[in-house]
Amino acid sequence: MLSVVTRALCLVGGGALLGLLVNGTRPNGVRFASFAPPSVCTMTPAGGEHGPGPAPVESLEPRDAAGLCGDPSTLIADVRPATEFAQGHVTGAIHLPCTASGQAASAAVDLVAGRQTLIVYGAGTDDARRVADELRQRVHRRDLRIVVVSGGFGAWNQAGLACSSGPCVHCAAAPAAGGR
Amino acid sequence: MNAVLFLLRVALGALLIVAGLLKLRDPTAFATEIANYQLLPTGAAMLAAVLPAIEVVIGLSLIALSRAWRRGAAAAALALFVTFTGAVASAYFRRINIDCGCFGTGGGPISALTLARNLTLTAGCLILLRFDRAPAPGARLSG
DSSP states (O other): OOOOHHHHHHHHHHHHHHEEEHHHHHHOOTTTTTTOOBBTTTSSOOOSSSSOOOOOOEEOOOHHHTTTTTTTTTTEEOOSSSHHHHHHOOTOOOOOTTSBBHHHHHHHHHHHOOOEEEEESSSSSSHHHHHHHHHHHHOOTTTTTTEEETTTTHHHEEEEETTTTSSSSHHHHHHGGGGG | OHHHHHHHHHEEEHHHHHHHHHOOOOHHHHHHHHHHEEEEHHHHHHHHHHHHHHHHHHHHHHHSSOOHHHHHHHHHHHHHHHHHHHHHHHHHHHHHHOOTTTTTSSOOOHHHHHHHHHHHHHHHHHHHHHHOOOTTTHHHHOO
């Protein structure tokens, strides 16, 4: 006489075998070797059910965004590829490209805790906005200001602003004044 | 009581069959939904391949098999729903804003309602497991 648990295990095992068989024979079955977990920009956006709707993502000109640089309540995220990030980035920026894992996005969400402003920049405006929109969906704080830098790092750098790349002496000298 | 148990197991069985079939439509999208929970990032593809079929098998067993196997199916469904409830609760309390993936890609975002629904289904399985059993030897005579 089979016990309830044994029967349950038989059903689950049989179902699992059937699933593997069906998946292996289907042309659109999930491929174990090539499946990649979602990245920052491919995670499923969902409605904000934990509270009121999120505040919109703002766009700021580089000069205005740089005014927030060096403020300890500001976090800066660079969404460009790793090679470009390595060549130069806004001082103190975290690297959060679109291709970063979902875990990286969650880590960024944790870093945002206690901050008032998140500045996101990319090679241009659109790549930064994709990441900013995703983070807006994941961080349920209406008091968090999320800012995309118009024109991206190039525009910031061309403007010759403080913190554009490497050490930021201005930020260290006058953090309360926004690092300028 | 028997009618209630019949309706309950048919409803649970049908729900599992529908949920499994909907997930079977696009297993890669379902794997993404699983990975979004950030609980088993490396096992998402494997789970996406086996879970829908397990749900269908358990659902069919709840509806069509003998009482002994139905109880096994109820136990398996209970284990499934406890696991699902744990995953949903984990995402809800970590405030991860993702779709539930409960019915493939059309499950809607995780909310307190999702959690309540899973708890209700878990309770349904417990009721089946507790009451859908062979009558005691003397029950028929005394009844």
